Amino acid sequence: MGSVKFNFEGQVAIVTGGGRGIGKAIALGLADSGAQVVVAARTQTEIEQVAKEIEARGGKAMAVATDLTVTAQIEALVQETIKVFGRIDILVNNAARSFLRSLMDLREDGWDKVYNTNVKAVWLLSRMVAKHMMEQKYGRIINITTVGAEKAELGMAAYGSSKAALKMLTRCMAREWAPFGILVNAVGPTLTRTEFSRPLWSNPELAKHVAAAIPLGRIAEPEDIVGAVLFLASDAANFITGQTIYVDGGSLTT
Numbered sequence: 001m002g003s004v005k006f007n008f009e010g011q012v013a014i015v016t017g018g019g020r021g022i023g024k025a026i027a028l029g030l031a032d033s034g035a036q037v038v039v040a041a042r043t044q045t046e047i048e049q050v051a052k053e054i055e056a057r058g059g060k061a062m063a064v065a066t067d068l069t070v071t072a073q074i075e076a077l078v079q080e081t082i083k084v085f086g087r088i089d090i091l092v093n094n095a096a097r098s099f100l101r102s103l104m105d106l107r108e109d110g111w112d113k114v115y116n117t118n119v120k121a122v123w124l125l126s127r128m129v130a131k132h133m134m135e136q137k138y139g140r141i142i143n144i145t146t147v148g149a150e151k152a153e154l155g156m157a158a159y160g161s162s163k164a165a166l167k168m169l170t171r172c173m174a175r176e177w178a179p180f181g182i183l184v185n186a187v188g189p190t191l192t193r194t195e196f197s198r199p200l201w202s203n204p205e206l207a208k209h210v211a212a213a214i215p216l217g218r219i220a221e222p223e224d225i226v227g228a229v230l231f232l233a234s235d236a237a238n239f240i241t242g243q244t245i246y247v248d249g250g251s252l253t254t
Helices: 021-032 044-056 071-085 108-136 157-180 204-212 223-233
Strands: 012-016 036-041 061-065 090-093 139-144 182-189 244-247
Touching (some): 012 071, 012 108, 036 071, 071 108, 108 157, 139 223
Parallel strands (some): 012 036, 090 139
C-alpha cells in the first residue's frame, strides 16, 4: 500500500470467502484500516484463525460460518452482524466456486454449484445487506470478479461466464441502489496465487506460461488485490459506481 492510507474507523465490513487467499487479504486490509470485520466462509476453523489474527493486530473481528448456497445461513450472517455491530457499511462478495473442466466434461450439478455461489448468493446477500444500507443512506458493495469475465479461458467456461454475469449484476445493483447512497463496484483479478487456483500455478510449466502472458511478468499475490478494494470502499471513490477495476498486471492488454 505504500504511503496510501484509508480510514474505516467506526465502519463494519462483511467479507465472504474470508478464510484464505484474496478474501483473507481483504479482511486483514480492511481491519488494518480501522474497519470492524465479519469474516464469513464455510470452514469455521479458517475464519476463526483470521478473526484471531485481526484481533492480535489490535482490530475487532467476528467469524460467522456461512454456506452461501443456503438462504437461511445468509440471513443469519446479516442478522448476527447487525446484532453484534449494529450496522453494515461495506460488503465484499469474494466467495466463489470453480471447476477446471471443459464444457463437454463439466457436470450439470457442477455448473449449478458455480452459478449458485458466484451469482445467486451474491444477489441474495447483497439484497439483504442493502436493506440495512438503505436505512443508513450509505453503503459500499464490492464484488470480486476475474479477467475471465472478459477473456475466454480453456476449462473455465462456468466460472468465466458466471463472473461475466456478476459484472452485469454489479452494474444493475449500482443503477438500482444509487438513489439510496449505495455504491456497487467490482474488482477483477488475474490469476492469483491462492489455494483456489493452486491447480493452475502449482504446475511449474503452466505457471511459467501464465506468467509470460501477463505483461508485468508474474502471477498476482493476494495482497495485490487489496488496494483496489480499499479504494472502492473509501470516500476517495464516492462518485464511482457500476465499474470494474481489473487488477491484472496488464493481462487484458494482450
